[in-house]
Amino acid sequence: MHQLTHQFNSTAKYLHWISALVILWASISGLYIAFFELDSNIKSHILRFNVSLTTVFIPLFCWRIYHRLKYGVPAPHPAMSILETKLAHIGHTLLYILVSLVLVSGVLMMGHDVNVFGLLTIPQLLQQQHSIHFFETLHLYACRLLAALVLCHLAALIKHEMMGKRILKRMM
Ligand code: HEM
Numbered sequence: 001m002h003q004l005t006h007q008f009n010s011t012a013k014y015l016h017w018i019s020a021l022v023i024l025w026a027s028i029s030g031l032y033i034a035f036f037e038l039d040s041n042i043k044s045h046i047l048r049f050n051v052s053l054t055t056v057f058i059p060l061f062c063w064r065i066y067h068r069l070k071y072g073v074p075a076p077h078p079a080m081s082i083l084e085t086k087l088a089h090i091g092h093t094l095l096y097i098l099v100s101l102v103l104v105s106g107v108l109m110m111g112h113d114v115n116v117f118g119l120l121t122i123p124q125l126l127q128q129q130h131s132i133h134f135f136e137t138l139h140l141y142a143c144r145l146l147a148a149l150v151l152c153h154l155a156a157l158i159k160h161e162m163m164g165k166r167i168l169k170r171m172m
């Protein structure tokens with residue numbers, strides 16, 4: 001169902017901004033750890049925190065997808081061409097797909113039980129080493145692709161804003 005207003009509703013806005021914070025933090029800190037030297041103690045603290053944070057994020061992201069499918073998106077910004085609207089739709093769909101892939105591969109690649117902030121434990125789901133390795137590789141590549149797509153998302157937004165198309169307001 002498409003809404004006739006040009007604004008996302010407040011639930012969609014909250015879900016978008018919480019998701020953005022979690023994904024930006026997990027991507028920036030994860031890539032920093034992967035590519036730069038860091039004290040191994042700090043590194044393992046950040047990794048453990050990120051695993052808990054992103055596991056807690058899974059039900060929230062499921063809610064976001066449910067909300068998106070049930071309530072749709074607002075009518076396109078009047079200044080957007082049909083091509084731009086289509087490209088934005090493809091880009092946003094890819095973002096949803098990649099985040100889902102990153103979350104599923106993250107959980108499946110764990111070679112031990114996941115302790116979520118000391119509150120609950122999710123058992124190791126796969127036992128075979130080659131399956132774990134497959135999902136680990138998938139996670140690493142999907143994360144890098146997601147980070148690149150998020151950069152495109154931000155670049156497109158900045159370009160539209162600079163051309164006077166107030167897209168950001170739709171999500172504020
Ligand atoms: C919002 C979702 C997530 C994002 C954006 C994310 C992002 C990242 C990034 C950028 C890396 C570094 C990749 C690289 O080396 O190039 C990473 C590694 C890792 N992620 Fe995720 N992740 C997410 C979800 C998860 C989940 C749900 C789990 C497990 C429950 C998980 C477990 C891990 C682990 C254990 C590593 C370290 C892998 C290694 O060094 O071999 N991640 N993640």
Ligand code: HEM
Binds near residue numbers: 073077095153154168
């Ligand atoms: C500071 C960073 C971010 C800003 C300023 C921002 C801004 C926006 C804005 C203004 C929209 C509405 C576009 C429209 O009018 O159609 C939007 C939509 C969207 N954003 Fe972001 N975003 C940010 C980060 C992220 C991140 C990290 C993700 C990660 C997946 C993301 C995923 C999405 C998706 C999937 C939509 C489409 C929503 C839908 O149609 O259901 N955003 N964003």
